[in-house]
Amino acid sequence: MSGRYEIRFAGSGGQGVILAAVIIGEAAAIFEGLHAVQSQAYGPEARGGKSKSEVVISRGEIDYPKATAPDLQIILNQTSCDEFVSETKKGGIVILDDTYVLSVPKADAEVFVLPIVKTAREKIGRELVTNMVALGVTARVLESLDLMKPESVKKAIMQRVPKGTEEMNDRAFSEGYELMKSKM
Amino acid sequence: MSGRYEIRFAGSGGQGVILAAVIIGEAAAIFEGLHAVQSQAYGPEARGGKSKSEVVISRGEIDYPKATAPDLQIILNQTSCDEFVSETKKGGIVILDDTYVLSVPKADAEVFVLPIVKTAREKIGRELVTNMVALGVTARVLESLDLMKPESVKKAIMQRVPKGTEEMNDRAFSEGYELMKSKM
Numbered sequence: 433m434s435g436r437y438e439i440r441f442a443g444s445g446g447q448g449v450i451l452a453a454v455i456i457g458e459a460a461a462i463f464e465g466l467h468a469v470q471s472q473a474y475g476p477e478a479r480g481g482k483s484k485s486e487v488v489i490s491r492g493e494i495d496y497p498k499a500t501a502p503d504l505q506i507i508l509n510q511t512s513c514d515e516f517v518s519e520t521k522k523g524g525i526v527i528l529d530d531t532y533v534l535s536v537p538k539a540d541a542e543v544f545v546l547p548i549v550k551t552a553r554e555k556i557g558r559e560l561v562t563n564m565v566a567l568g569v570t571a572r573v574l575e576s577l578d579l580m581k582p583e584s585v586k587k588a589i590m591q592r593v594p595k596g597t598e599e600m601n602d603r604a605f606s607e608g609y610e611l612m613k614s615k616m
Numbered sequence: 617m618s619g620r621y622e623i624r625f626a627g628s629g630g631q632g633v634i635l636a637a638v639i640i641g642e643a644a645a646i647f648e649g650l651h652a653v654q655s656q657a658y659g660p661e662a663r664g665g666k667s668k669s670e671v672v673i674s675r676g677e678i679d680y681p682k683a684t685a686p687d688l689q690i691i692l693n694q695t696s697c698d699e700f701v702s703e704t705k706k707g708g709i710v711i712l713d714d715t716y717v718l719s720v721p722k723a724d725a726e727v728f729v730l731p732i733v734k735t736a737r738e739k740i741g742r743e744l745v746t747n748m749v750a751l752g753v754t755a756r757v758l759e760s761l762d763l764m765k766p767e768s769v770k771k772a773i774m775q776r777v778p779k780g781t782e783e784m785n786d787r788a789f790s791e792g793y794e795l796m797k798s799k800m
Binding site: 445460466470471472473479497 | 644646677
């Protein structure tokens with residue numbers, strides 16, 4: 433990895449974007465020996481139910497903890513898409529959910545539109561695991577860029593999810609991983 | 617509030633310090649109309665199972681998101697205590713748990729040693745709600761400093777905890793609030 437890699441998850445409240453970013457931070461630090469800073473900034477507009485969370489990973493210490501131009505954005509609703517897509521780093525990657533993002537903006541980045549929510553709903557039967565599908569997608573991106581092993585993300589998930597839900601979350605993660613693997 | 621107020625929760629993995637800080641951030645932004653940044657930084661030492669999370673709240677925009685000298689620290693184990701107490705802002709407040717912090721260091725701050733874990737275990741019957749007791753303690757500190765209403769913290773808790781556990785978490789919060797109210 434050359435320097436820092438910035439990831440942002442964005443969606444609506446309830447889509448679990450904070451947990452997704454926490455898990456990537458823990459995967460990076462605990463299972464890959466990297467530095468990571470995970471954060472969410474809220475202004476008074478937080479009342480609107482928008483939710484955003486970021487994680488910066490790096491081989492070295494991280495001076496500035498917020499994402500300035502995310503290398504990778506995973507965006508799960510239209511409002512967040514409208515607000516955030518343009519901030520993607522030039523040449524970066526944007527993943528959009530095809531259920532809640534209907535208008536796909538132009539971006540100076542590689543854009544993938546994937547059935548993340550639909551996979552959670554239809555393959556796992558629980559929209560609740562949308563963030564785990566998104567983590568599978570993210571894990572494949574990070575693997576293909578040689579930043580992190582999918583196994584590290586999976587281990588971090590297993591440390592975080594409630595006992596008894598491991599198998600469901602693991603399936604959701606694997607479905608997300610395969611979704612992205614068919615693209616890159 | 618004059619400027620920013622920095623809060624750090626620290627303990628071992630599994631004590632729920634990230635969720636505690638997320639809830640304070642959401643209480644501040646969603647129910648008090650404040651700005652908030654919540655973050656956790658991990659270095660390679662994250663393998664040790666130490667866990668730390670921070671939230672900065674402010675009436676205005678927050679330029680630097682990390683806590684530099686926390687105004688308030690809530691510390692739930694000895695390792696974190698040894699590492700972090702000295703970073704407390706001069707004249708700030710330190711809350712220590714009396715089960716896991718046995719050696720209480722000198723600090724240029726107001727130090728309270730409270731039965732947080734014990735309250736979770738004995739009054740609620742679940743050590744799992746340690747972070748909710750800690751949030752009750754925190755809510756009382758923030759109330760007494762006129763920074764936030766306890767009701768805002770409680771509403772943020774209710775948005776975050778799993779369905780069916782609201783009553784238990786509410787009781788843990790109230791016990792923590794009363795613990796601190798007997799002191800300040």
